[in-house]
Amino acid sequence: MLEKINLIDISMRQDSYESIINKAGRVVDGVSHGRTVLKGDGVYYKIFDMEYCRRENFVKAYEDGFFDEIAPALKSLIVDGYDIVGYVTEAGTPLGSEFDEIPKEFYEQVLNKAKKTDMFFYDLVASNIIRTENGKLSLVDLESVYHISELHSIDKHNAKVKPDYYFTELNKLKEKYMDERVISFIQPSRNNLKYLKWSYNSIRKNLGYRHEICWADDFSDDGTWEWMQEIAEKDKNVKIHRNEGPKRLGHTILYDTLVDMATSDIVMIYHADMYACPKMDEEVLKHLERGKVVSATRIEPPLHPDGPEKVLSDFGIEPEEFDEEGLLKWVKGWKQTESKDTTEGIFAPWAIYRDDFLAIGGHDSLYAPQSKEDSDIFNRFVLAGYETIQTWQGYVYHMTCRGSRFKDGAMRNPAG
Numbered sequence: 158m159l160e161k162i163n164l165i166d167i168s169m170r171q172d173s174y175e176s177i178i179n180k181a182g183r184v185v186d187g188v189s190h191g192r193t194v195l196k197g198d199g200v201y202y203k204i205f206d207m208e209y210c211r212r213e214n215f216v217k218a219y220e221d222g223f224f225d226e227i228a229p230a231l232k233s234l235i236v237d238g239y240d241i242v243g244y245v246t247e248a249g250t251p252l253g254s255e256f257d258e259i260p261k262e263f264y265e266q267v268l269n270k271a272k273k274t275d276m277f278f279y280d281l282v283a284s285n286i287i288r289t290e291n292g293k294l295s296l297v298d299l300e301s302v303y304h305i306s307e308l309h310s311i312d313k314h315n316a317k318v319k320p321d322y323y324f325t326e327l328n329k330l331k332e333k334y335m336d337e338r339v340i341s342f343i344q345p346s347r348n349n350l351k352y353l354k355w356s357y358n359s360i361r362k363n364l365g366y367r368h369e370i371c372w373a374d375d376f377s378d379d380g381t382w383e384w385m386q387e388i389a390e391k392d393k394n395v396k397i398h399r400n401e402g403p404k405r406l407g408h409t410i411l412y413d414t415l416v417d418m419a420t421s422d423i424v425m426i427y428h429a430d431m432y433a434c435p436k437m438d439e440e441v442l443k444h445l446e447r448g449k450v451v452s453a454t455r456i457e458p459p460l461h462p463d464g465p466e467k468v469l470s471d472f473g474i475e476p477e478e479f480d481e482e483g484l485l486k487w488v489k490g491w492k493q494t495e496s497k498d499t500t501e502g503i504f505a506p507w508a509i510y511r512d513d514f515l516a517i518g519g520h521d522s523l524y525a526p527q528s529k530e531d532s533d534i535f536n537r538f539v540l541a542g543y544e545t546i547q548t549w550q551g552y553v554y555h556m557t558c559r560g561s562r563f564k565d566g567a568m569r570n571p572a573g
Contacts, residue, residue: 162245164237167202171195174202181206187496188314192300196248203300204235204243210314211300214276216241218302223274227266230287230295246297249287255319257283263294268326275305275334277327279318305331306443310550313498338442340368340508341419342427345411347375350384352430352556355476357388359432368438369421370395373411376402396420407526413519416511425508431455432479432554434488440551441508444499449544452507453551456484460557466502466547467555474556488552495549503535503545506553517541 167174174195181204183190191206205212218224219241224231228246235243252259259281271277278285280301287295303311308318308331318324342360346353353372360370372395374382385397396418400406416424423445437453445451455467463469470487473479517537524530538545 159231160233161236162233164204164235164242167195167204167235173197177201185315190314192243199248200232201246201248201297202235202243203246205300207237207240207242209300211302212242214302214304215244215300217304218274218276218299219244221274221276223270223276223278223302224296224299227263227270227278228296228299229291229293230289230297231299244299246299247287247289247295249289249295249297251284252286252288252294253283255282255284259283259286259320260294264323267296268323271305271327271330275330276302277305277308277318277330278302279311279316281323282319304443305334306439335439335442336367338423339421340438340442341416341421341424341511342368342370343412343415343419343424344370344427344429345373345375345408345415346377346381346429347405348377348379348381349429350377350379350381351476353381354384355479356427356429356431356433359434361392363433363435364438366392366394368394369419371398371415371419372396373398373415374400375405375407375411376400405526409520409525409530410522412530416514416519419511422511423508424511424514425506427506428555430556430558431506432481432484432556434485434552434554437551437553440548444546444548445508445510447510447513448542449546450503450507450509450513450538452502452504452545452547453553454547454549455504455506455555456488456552457555457557466500466504468552472554476556479554484554492550497549499549500547501545502547503538504547505531509543513543 174197177196178192178194181191181193188210189206189208191209193204195202195204230247230249231244232247233245234241235245263286264281267278267281278296278301280298285296285298285301287297289295305327308327311318318327344353344356357370360368372385374385374397382399389395389397398414398418400411412426441451441453456470457467458471458474459469460474472484520530521533524533
């Protein structure tokens with residue numbers, strides 16, 4: 158356990174330190190890059206702004222043991238109340254410039270840490286390695302860490318993986334990591350077959366066949382069950398269930414029936430009228446851990462009023478008029494300009510570890526067949542201490558309410 162130094166104690170003695178970097182309050186394209194570096198007697202103090210884009214990365218890496226053995230220069234943590242806002246490292250002697258070779262043994266140590274923790278140090282060059290007083294090699298600039306799922310998106314923070322051969326190995330790790338994490342899509346459906354077909358095709362086209370899809374037919378009479386059976390014969394990663402009636406059960410009940418059927422560790426509550434945009438799964442999985450619930454961002458046509466949690470943009474209100482090419486082009490451009498990575502919130506589609514879902518008892522049948530079950534379970538997530546995250550880099554197009562009020566068609570909202 159590292160010693161903790163209070164930020165206020167450093168601030169009170171700040172005049173006795175040499176200022177090396179002063180970028181406190183720095184914001185670039187809406188992203189905080191604010192940090193300060195002070196030099197003391199044989200040590201460096203690195204202090205982050207609370208909103209600094211890599212502060213949480215450092216905290217997570219420290220808590221997961223990423224720095225054990227590969228950062229012996231790390232001596233203390235800097236805290237402000239209960240929050241870690243920086244660290245102290247031994248000054249040491251720089252190993253060389255960014256163009257010098259990295260010792261093979263140390264390189265392999267760092268790579269093995271990435272394999273064990275699913276995190277990586279992106280700027281692995283000799284100028285970010287020092288030799289400590291006792292002769293050990295150590296990483297410095299310790300906030301230069303990301304989760305392996307972020308390998309191809311760190312450029313949003315002006316970061317680039319170096320050297321190239323290291324990136325090649327990390328890319329293999331990312332592919333392996335993503336292949337091992339599978340979502341079970343939880344999709345009840347009642348008499349909205351054309352939307353379900355449209356939704357299924359988007360998952361398989363844009364996300365591939367590795368994810369499981371769990372369907373429940375709620376006593377439909379439009380051919381839904383027959384179609385589900387046909388698909389399940391061809392697609393072995395589809396699980397199906399039918400309510401034989403005579404009454405509908407509603408998705409409050411059927412969500413949980415399907416979660417029980419799911420064979421993946423991760424489940425996603427997913428409406429039958431949602432189109433999965435490319436890489437939606439990757440962006441959700443990037444943030445998902447136990448104790449967290451992660452939502453993708455909905456793009457919706459103007460059938461309801463706008464809101465801060467979604468994007469209102471019209472690419473069609475029926476599958477037969479859906480402008481897929483226009484949507485995908487728009488999403489690609491939007492992701493390049495969207496400054497937000499995540500915000501706090503929860504809305505369908507949302508993903509959670511299956512055991513976390515079961516731990517709070519799933520949906521309450523009191524709210525069957527539908528309507529307020531989502532508000533209830535969201536409140537219970539919060540009361541259980543789960544963190545709710547919305548990613549603004551993963552999207553679905555949502556035609557909205559096609560299993561309920563708009564099941565017979567919809568009209569655009571004139572005010573939308």
